[in-house]
Amino acid sequence: MRLADTLRFARDAATGYPVRTALSVLAMAIGVAAVVLLTALGDGARRYVVGQFSSLGTNLVIVLPGRSGTGGFNPANAITSTPRDLTIDDAASLRRLPHVRRVAPLAVGTSEMAFGGKLREVMVAGSTAEFIPIRHFELAQGKALPDEDWNHGSSVAIIGAKLHEELFGATPALGQLIRIGDRRLRVIGVLKPSGQGLGMNTDELVIVPVALAQAMFNSNTLFRIMLEANSRDAIPAVKEAALSLLKQRHRGEEDVTVITQDAILATFDKLLGALTLAVAGIAAISLAVAGILVMNVMLVAVTQRTGEIGLLKALGASARTIRLAFLSEAAMLSAAGALVGYGLGQIGAFVLRQLFPVFPAYPPEWAVIAGLGTAIGTGLLFGVMPARRAAQLDPVQALMKR
Amino acid sequence: MALIELAGIERRFQLGDTTVHALAGLDLQITAGEYVAVMGPSGSGKSTLLNLLGLLDRPQSGTYRLDGRDVTTLSPDEQAKVRSAKIGFVFQSFHLVPRLTAAENIALPMMLAGIPAAERNRRVAKALKDFGLDQRADHKPDQLSGGQRQRVAIARATIMQPPLLLADEPTGNLDRHTGDEVIHLLEELNDRGVTLVVVTHDATLGARARRQLAMEDGRLQRDSARS
Numbered sequence: 057m058r059l060a061d062t063l064r065f066a067r068d069a070a071t072g073y074p075v076r077t078a079l080s081v082l083a084m085a086i087g088v089a090a091v092v093l094l095t096a097l098g099d100g101a102r103r104y105v106v107g108q109f110s111s112l113g114t115n116l117v118i119v120l121p122g123r124s125g126t127g128g129f130n131p132a133n134a135i136t137s138t139p140r141d142l143t144i145d146d147a148a149s150l151r152r153l154p155h156v157r158r159v160a161p162l163a164v165g166t167s168e169m170a171f172g173g174k175l176r177e178v179m180v181a182g183s184t185a186e187f188i189p190i191r192h193f194e195l196a197q198g199k200a201l202p203d204e205d206w207n208h209g210s211s212v213a214i215i216g217a218k219l220h221e222e223l224f225g226a227t228p229a230l231g232q233l234i235r236i237g238d239r240r241l242r243v244i245g246v247l248k249p250s251g252q253g254l255g256m257n258t259d260e261l262v263i264v265p266v267a268l269a270q271a272m273f274n275s276n277t278l279f280r281i282m283l284e285a286n287s288r289d290a291i292p293a294v295k296e297a298a299l300s301l302l303k304q305r306h307r308g309e310e311d312v313t314v315i316t317q318d319a320i321l322a323t324f325d326k327l328l329g330a331l332t333l334a335v336a337g338i339a340a341i342s343l344a345v346a347g348i349l350v351m352n353v354m355l356v357a358v359t360q361r362t363g364e365i366g367l368l369k370a371l372g373a374s375a376r377t378i379r380l381a382f383l384s385e386a387a388m389l390s391a392a393g394a395l396v397g398y399g400l401g402q403i404g405a406f407v408l409r410q411l412f413p414v415f416p417a418y419p420p421e422w423a424v425i426a427g428l429g430t431a432i433g434t435g436l437l438f439g440v441m442p443a444r445r446a447a448q449l450d451p452v453q454a455l456m457k458r
Numbered sequence: 459m460a461l462i463e464l465a466g467i468e469r470r471f472q473l474g475d476t477t478v479h480a481l482a483g484l485d486l487q488i489t490a491g492e493y494v495a496v497m498g499p500s501g502s503g504k505s506t507l508l509n510l511l512g513l514l515d516r517p518q519s520g521t522y523r524l525d526g527r528d529v530t531t532l533s534p535d536e537q538a539k540v541r542s543a544k545i546g547f548v549f550q551s552f553h554l555v556p557r558l559t560a561a562e563n564i565a566l567p568m569m570l571a572g573i574p575a576a577e578r579n580r581r582v583a584k585a586l587k588d589f590g591l592d593q594r595a596d597h598k599p600d601q602l603s604g605g606q607r608q609r610v611a612i613a614r615a616t617i618m619q620p621p622l623l624l625a626d627e628p629t630g631n632l633d634r635h636t637g638d639e640v641i642h643l644l645e646e647l648n649d650r651g652v653t654l655v656v657v658t659h660d661a662t663l664g665a666r667a668r669r670q671l672a673m674e675d676g677r678l679q680r681d682s683a684r685s
Contacts, residue, residue, distance in 0.1 A: 065569070372567060372618075
């Protein structure tokens with residue numbers, strides 16, 4: 057039998073029993089849609105977190121005071137601080153390292169900000185001119201912190217977009233004097249609104265020179281030192297160099313931790329990638345169930361069409377022809393289900409993206425290919441047994457059955 | 459030359475503890491172009507004989523030569539090829555595929571044999587005309603009368619132009635009048651040279667054949683050609 061004829065025969069056989077065909081296509085479609093949608097969710101979560109981390113800056117190497125007991129990234133490092141000092145001079149010394157493009161020390165604290173009778177709590181970040189480019193912030197108005205001696209802080213501030221809106225409203229902010237804590241600072245710049253940046257809302261941030269922040273909070277230590285490497289490849293070298301230089305400056309004591317953004321990113325990437333895979337695995341179970349259903353449907357088809365199979369044999373169909381006809385039918389059911397499911401999954405992901413625009417719920421390509429492949433694969437696999445049964449029917453017995 | 463040569467055919471069925479001899483030591487020759495009726499009560503082995511002639515069943519022993527070729531030793535797929543080219547079947551219950559139209563049912567053997575669609579359409583159109591079915595080409599079997607169904611089945615059986623036509627109670631499900639029509643149709647085909655073997659227990663139908671074989675208990679009781 058010609059291939060086109062086999063396919064047409066199988067198609068007619070499938071459409072000859074519409075309810076049964078629709079149900080098995082639906083089962084397969086639900087399985088594939090589950091794979092597409094769930095992996096879109098999982099991968100969307102991964103992309104979301106990775107995107108948030110990337111917004112911190114590129115090629116970042118971060119120095120934290122204190123030593124974590126074991127190597128590698130320990131999430132505790134991100135939230136605890138230690139009494140060991142990490143000074144402005146430490147940060148300045150790192151500027152001389154090779155492959156380092158920018159260095160920004162960071163001292164943080166909370167304080168009150170007042171202007172024109174309005175008062176509110178703000179987060180104060182003490183840093184230098186290079187903080188803004190390292191963190192990929194952008195200025196809406198004004199200029200960056202002055203490029204001055206890091207140990208001497210001018211009384212100037214850059215304020216976040218939300219603070220600007222709340223305290224100044226429509227009046228121009230540049231050049232105005234604001235009060236932070238017990239100091240009067242001149243506003244020299246306003247940040248563009250940027251939204252959430254992993255815990256630190258930059259729209260509610262005040263950036264001041266690092267020495268001024270330390271004086272405000274009466275402290276000599278830095279919260280972080282951020283280094284930006286020249287390139288991605290230079291990151292490990294910069295990390296090593298920073299660690300050995302600081303060890304040397306701290307009298308041979310390794311009392312700082314140097315982490316790279318890459319390491320954090322890789323950890324989250326791996327974690328959420330594994331989550332996506334697990335979710336895909338769960339969805340794949342429904343595909344297997346759908347495959348078994350297709351087998352069931354095909355077995356019923358063989359029983360229902362026993363007379364027809366006997367007739368085909370009497371008319372000169374070889375066992376192979378009959379096997380192929382039934383296998384094509386199973387493959388068609390699965391393929392149709394897979395395509396419908398793919399469409400449903402994509403529509404579902406689209407709806408998700410419309411409802412939650414920040415969440416990039418796109419199904420990963422590997423999941424789509426694996427989902428469709430598994431669907432058609434299980435359909436074929438579970439189609440083999442019924443097809444063989446059909447081909448092995450005894451024509452005399454089959455013809456007697458009506 | 460003999461189209462069919464059966465020698466020492468044995469076909470036994472195991473039914474529980476007992477062995478039933480459906481065919482026992484059967485010798486038979488049928489010449490090309492003959493019109494043979496096989497008669498006998500149910501269980502006499504006439505259906506088994508027909509299945510055997512149609513290569514749907516295999517004997518335990520003995521040889522079956524079709525057109526001079528020993529077909530008992532062929533593999534199932536080779537037998538399928540022989541059926542496709544040389545044997546046409548007409549069944550009591552028509553055995554039309556319900557989801558296919560009359561034209562598609564007639565084309566089925568050609569489709570299975572891999573004949574191109576253009577050639578199929580040409581031959582189906584001619585067959586529909588020859589069998590008076592041209593108005594019914596796109597009808598499904600359930601939209602056809604019994605006589606029309608059997609005409610479709612005969613058109614299907616002859617579309618590959620086989621030398622041998624096997625009919626199992628071809629009028630069994632038809633009334634007298636349409637049954638006669640169908641028999642006339644089969645006899646016309648026989649007149650054009652097709653060897654016709656009809657299995658029936660209808661004596662008047664059997665009497666129409668030029669040669670009658672009476673079966674009983676798996677043996678040939680009477681052969682009108684030898685008496």
